[in-house]
Amino acid sequence: xxxxxxxxxxxxxxxxxxxxxxxxxxxxxxxxxxxxxxxxxxxxxxxxxxxxxxxxxxxxxxxxxxxxxxxxxxxxxxxxxxxxxxxxxxxxxxxxxxxxxxxxxxxxxxxxxxxxxxxxxxxxxxxxxxxxxxxxxxxxxxxxxxxxxxxxxxxxxxxxxxxxxxxxxxxxxxxxxxxxxxxxxxxxxxxxxxxxxxxxxxxxxxxxxxx
Ligand code: ADP
Ligand code: MG
Ligand code: MG
Numbered sequence: 001x002x003x004x005x006x007x008x009x010x011x012x013x014x015x016x017x018x019x020x021x022x023x024x025x026x027x028x029x030x031x032x033x034x035x036x037x038x039x040x041x042x043x044x045x046x047x048x049x050x051x052x053x054x055x056x057x058x059x060x061x062x063x064x065x066x067x068x069x070x071x072x073x074x075x076x077x078x079x080x081x082x083x084x085x086x087x088x089x090x091x092x093x094x095x096x097x098x099x100x101x102x103x104x105x106x107x108x109x110x111x112x113x114x115x116x117x118x119x120x121x122x123x124x125x126x127x128x129x130x131x132x133x134x135x136x137x138x139x140x141x142x143x144x145x146x147x148x149x150x151x152x153x154x155x156x157x158x159x160x161x162x163x164x165x166x167x168x169x170x171x172x173x174x175x176x177x178x179x180x181x182x183x184x185x186x187x188x189x190x191x192x193x194x195x196x197x198x199x200x201x202x203x204x205x206x207x208x209x210x211x
Contacts, residue, residue, distance in 0.1 A: 001209065002152050003101040009062035010054060012208045013069050017047040017054075019204040020197065031193040034180045039193040042077050046085065049076035061098035066090070066110070080178075081194060084122055084131065088198075091117035104155040108142040115139050122177065129175035129187065131194030134166035138202050156206040163199040170195045 004012065020027075020043050028040030050072050059065045070089030074082050092110035102110070115135055124130040126137075141162035145155030170192035175181045180192070 003103040003106075004062060004152075004209070005101050006059045006062045006065055009065040009102065010057075010059065012205060013054060013065060014051060015208040016201055016204040017051045019200055019207075020044065020047040021051070023197075023200050027193055027196060030191060030196055034175070034183055034187055034190045035193060036179055039081065039197070042079065042081055043085070043197055046073040046077035046082065049073070061100055062102045063093040063096055063098045063110075066093050084118060084194070085197070087118045087121055088114050088135070088201075090114070104142065104150070104152045105146050107152075107155070108139065108146045111135075111139045111142060124177050127173055128177055129170050129173045129180060129192045129195075130177055131192065131198045133170045133173075133192065134163040134195035134198035134202075137162035137166045138198065153206075153210045156202065156209050160199070160203040160206040163195075163202040167191050167195045167199045 001008075024040040024044040026040070027043055028037055031037050031039035050069055053072050054065070054068060057065075057068050059068065066089045070086040070091075073089065074086030076082070077085065092112070092114035096110070099106075115132075118135065119125065119132060122130065122132070124132045126133055138159040141158040142155050145158055150158075168191070171189055173188075174184060175187050175192070180187050183190075
């Protein structure tokens with residue numbers, strides 16, 4: 001496939017939800033080593049709410065599916081990371097006029113806009129050991145695939161790989177945000193939980209699109 005409609009967007013989000021819920025113990029373990037250990041349960045709570053509420057939602061267009069997903073996450077997760085993950089899904093679609101489907105270029109534009117909002121809101125840049133370390137390279141990979149005229153499948157596969165590399169990169173840097181900041185040099189060798197969630201989200205989108 002080269003573009004996805006509202007129904008497919010919904011299915012893809014529900015696929016992400018299953019994968020995040022499955023990853024709860026892994027995310028908990030990561031956030032326990034370097035944070036307060038609540039990231040897995042927070043993400044699970046958010047995506048369980050998505051699984052419960054999204055199926056009955058009647059979207060106008062695929063952008064509306066993303067907006068509703070972010071709204072559910074924001075309402076159910078609470079806290080700083082609820083706002084941050086809500087932003088990932090909501091902020092890219094405000095001010096867009098939908099064509100009724102999303103292609104690789106649309107996804108690249110949407111996620112670039114939401115990355116910009118996330119960075120404005122959270123004040124983190126690449127190298128601060130946050131979700132931005134996985135998200136920014138994923139967006140760049142989507143944009144590169146657009147420029148090279150690649151398929152949707154290829155673009156998301158590259159984005160998932162870039163996010164995974166971003167997670168590995170978080171092991172090499174100290175944190176400037178959240179509780180991990182107080183770990184100083186002891187954070188070296190440990191990966192960031194939020195970046196790991198971003199990787200799982202992109203990997204899941206890639207898996208769903210290539211099936
Ligand atoms: P909390 O830190 O409130 O316990 P979570 O454990 O759910 O929330 O999420 C922590 C993750 O949030 C971190 O691993 C990091 O990726 C992300 N994060 C924290 N602060 C910021 C920020 N200012 N900008 C971007 N991401 C951030
Ligand atoms: Mg935490
Ligand atoms: Mg917390």
